[in-house]
Amino acid sequence: MKLILAVVQDKDSNRLTDALGEENFKTTKLSTTGGFLKEGNTTLMIGCEDKYVDEALEIIRDNCSQREQMVAPISPMGGNADSYIPRPINVEVGGATVFVVPVDSFFQF
Amino acid sequence: MKLILAVVQDKDSNRLTDALGEENFKTTKLSTTGGFLKEGNTTLMIGCEDKYVDEALEIIRDNCSQREQMVAPISPMGGNADSYIPRPINVEVGGATVFVVPVDSFFQF
Amino acid sequence: MKLILAVVQDKDSNRLTDALGEENFKTTKLSTTGGFLKEGNTTLMIGCEDKYVDEALEIIRDNCSQREQMVAPISPMGGNADSYIPRPINVEVGGATVFVVPVDSFFQF
Ligand code: NI
Ligand code: NI
Ligand code: NI
Numbered sequence: 001m002k003l004i005l006a007v008v009q010d011k012d013s014n015r016l017t018d019a020l021g022e023e024n025f026k027t028t029k030l031s032t033t034g035g036f037l038k039e040g041n042t043t044l045m046i047g048c049e050d051k052y053v054d055e056a057l058e059i060i061r062d063n064c065s066q067r068e069q070m071v072a073p074i075s076p077m078g079g080n081a082d083s084y085i086p087r088p089i090n091v092e093v094g095g096a097t098v099f100v101v102p103v104d105s106f107f108q109f
Numbered sequence: 110m111k112l113i114l115a116v117v118q119d120k121d122s123n124r125l126t127d128a129l130g131e132e133n134f135k136t137t138k139l140s141t142t143g144g145f146l147k148e149g150n151t152t153l154m155i156g157c158e159d160k161y162v163d164e165a166l167e168i169i170r171d172n173c174s175q176r177e178q179m180v181a182p183i184s185p186m187g188g189n190a191d192s193y194i195p196r197p198i199n200v201e202v203g204g205a206t207v208f209v210v211p212v213d214s215f216f217q218f
Numbered sequence: 219m220k221l222i223l224a225v226v227q228d229k230d231s232n233r234l235t236d237a238l239g240e241e242n243f244k245t246t247k248l249s250t251t252g253g254f255l256k257e258g259n260t261t262l263m264i265g266c267e268d269k270y271v272d273e274a275l276e277i278i279r280d281n282c283s284q285r286e287q288m289v290a291p292i293s294p295m296g297g298n299a300d301s302y303i304p305r306p307i308n309v310e311v312g313g314a315t316v317f318v319v320p321v322d323s324f325f326q327f
Contacts (some may be wrong), residue, residue: 005221005312006318026206028152030248031140032137043263047206059209060325060327061325066327096327097265100321100323101319104210104211106207108204109169124257154223211320212318216279216314216315216316217315218282
């Protein structure tokens with residue numbers, strides 16, 4: 001038995017929880033802020049048998065990897081619309097920091 | 110030394126914290142949602158010496174076990190009161206998911 | 219690799235996070251209440267290599283140790299101002315409860 005603690009971005013956490021749930025992983029969401037990732041992150045606790053750890057990690061990687069995303073920058077306030085053509089820029093989003101912790105014993109009451 | 114992580118329903122968490130406190134267990138409450146249990150759960154962190162783990166588990170089981178509870182269903186909106194007699198129904202409440210994690214070292218500053 | 223779980227007072231948590239960040243420790247903050255310390259505490263998760271655990275603990279001790287602080291008591295409502303001279307009193311603030319937990323494996327995606 002292992003306890004997987006995954007710190008992910010808020011924007012990825014629902015998709016990740018759904019994807020884990022489809023494979024019958026149970027998750028508990030802890031509200032967290034700052035640090036490992038930029039502001040607005042969530043820590044998921046996932047309890048699973050040793051033999052399923054790799055599958056859980058694969059699901060986390062598939063749903064939360066750091067990646068680039070095109071965003072349209074906000075036009076500068078009061079800028080001259082004729083001379084300013086906003087171009088989408090790449091920003092890095094996502095990312096996951098994952099700790100796999102041993103579990104001595106596990107109970108459900 | 111062990112760290113016990115117990116995910117319990119919100120409605121059971123105060124009673125559990127009190128019961129643990131009466132036996133001198135110190136708890137820290139983490140706000141959590143979803144997953145292991147239905148919505149509205151709480152994760153308690155309980156640090157304790159190895160020899161007290163069984164007592165802590167017993168207190169968790171006594172205060173949080175899954176159980177049936179009679180609830181009066183809400184009358185349907187706009188229903189015909191004469192033809193509808195609400196009966197109390199059984200719902201399952203409570204339940205605890207508990208991980209006992211080894212602790213390498215413990216400090217109080 | 220270790221996961222350090224430090225329960226500290228809210229008032230110390232920003233200073234601690236800054237001090238840890240200056241030494242390149244990454245932290246995630248969990249909102250927590252009650253128990254190990256008086257109301258209003260925060261749990262920090264700090265992942266670090268084994269060889270840096272002592273440095274992290276030293277930073278926690280330096281920034282969160284229990285200590286006395288002089289506070290001016292509030293004058294009693296409706297008290298006779300002439301007969302009541304408030305004196306600063308000592309209260310205990312701070313304190314940290316720290317668990318160092320082994321980590322089987324660690325990933326960043
Ligand atoms: Ni599968
Ligand atoms: Ni006892
Ligand atoms: Ni240093």
